[in-house]
Amino acid sequence: MKLYPIEAGNFKLDGGAMFGVVPKSLWSRTNPADSNNMIDIGARCLLIEEGNQLTLIDNGLGDKQSEKFFSYYYPWGEFDLDSSLKKHGFHRDDITDVFLTHLHFDHCGGSVQWNKERTGYEPAFKNAKFWTNKEHWDWAINPNPREKASFLKENLLPMEESGQLHFLERTQGSHFYDQLNFGVLFVDGHTDKQMIPHIQYQGKTLVFMADLLPTAGHIPLPYVMGYDTRPLLTLSEKEAFLEKAADEGFYLFMEHDAHNEIITLKRTEKGVRLDKTYTFNELFNS
Template sequence: MKLSFFNITNFKIDGGAMFGVVPKVLWSRVYPSDENNLIPLALKSLIIETGDRVILIDNGIGDKQDEKFMSHVHAFGGEGLIAGLAKRGYKAEDITDVILTHLHYDHCGGGTYRDKNGQLQLTFPNAKYHVTEAQWEWAINPNPREADAFLPENLLPMRDKGALNLIKEEGELFPGVEIRIFNGHTRGQIIPIVSYKGRKLVFVADLFPFRAHIPLPWIMSYDVEPLKTLKEKEVFLQEALEGNYIFIYQHDYYADCSKVVETPKGIRASDPFTFEELMNELG
């Protein structure tokens, strides 16, 4: 198995929205904001090459949205989706599978694009796009709270072009790649767990967007069922502690990875380390 990790882009979002009921005086100590209360987020993806499969986890915002939409995203930096893949030796046609943790635009928007005639096409023409059935049904019949995050142009081409695989249950999706299903942030979110050289590497997506979200009450305002998130975090953190799991952060601008450790205040994140450092450590 070969793993690669890259940052598609950075973007900015309201800090208060990312930390919910946690007062700014607390969260700003660990994740500072600018004068407009905006904080930087990364948008990272993991590539898993195993056997004859090249699997991409999430694919960013994409580049088909109009100027007005992007003006609210405040995107900056990053490698880009296709350029980031190319830097690691992959073309879009090489991707056999795309695991979408969920269907909010910043996780799945790069999976489609508009061709020169303005028609929607799949970015990864040879790939199956994997998403839970619960999330798919949730996204194509959106509630008013999340409707702006579920964009038909990101979703419908996967179905209409026959590339969609709907997952009903947790378990091993591919050898060495297990999926868990969580429902607090949005219904049917996938958290992939990769078995690599005797360790469990968890792509924590929006269950733990930042290292700062490890404490149980630190939950985003975006979560549709925050009390469910609270319980999901509590149970999974205990499992991660006992299993010595390594967390890979998708959105943390300041950290790629950490472990979790027991402290007098409960389970917390260890000091951060880069993905490159992780690969060097695991050999």
């Protein structure tokens, strides 16, 4: 097995929304805001090469939305999905599987693109299976008013219409299952049935954090996003995970932290806190 970090592009989100009830005077110490109160956000994906299988976990915002849409999210930096894949010797047509932690637009928007005539949409990975779970799919295509702006029909329906959509089956009686060469933790605080991949690699447990832990600045328990549908559930899910991650020495792959690729945790008198930060290359390619 080989892993590759894939940078799908950076953007910005409102700092207040990202930290919920926590005052700016506290969260801005780790996540400084610009004059519009926006903080840096990444769309760092993960590519898993295992034999003939090439699995991409999440794929960013994509590029099919309108200029007005992107103006809300202030794209910045030089990263994009295709150039990041090319850097590692791959093309999107090489991808066999696209695993989507959940179906908010900043995680699955790159799944779908305009067709050549720009008259409709088509899957952006023509040879891939798209993986979600049935419960989350039903949640996304019949969205509640709070999440409706995050579940965009143009990101979802073309995957189903193409016949490339597949549902992962959850092992009965367990929060983990083994498919696509990794295990998954299901969490429900941010959105219903978000999936958090756990990958065994070079003797380490690497966890793709998605929106369970958006940035290193979100480690303290009350630092929960305003976007979360069940913030008290997020708090308990996060507490259980962070304690396990600190005790078992997990390496956390940060999808949304634009400035920290991988982090580890430690227990302190104030609870679980940041231990060390790593780049992917210094941890696995040194």
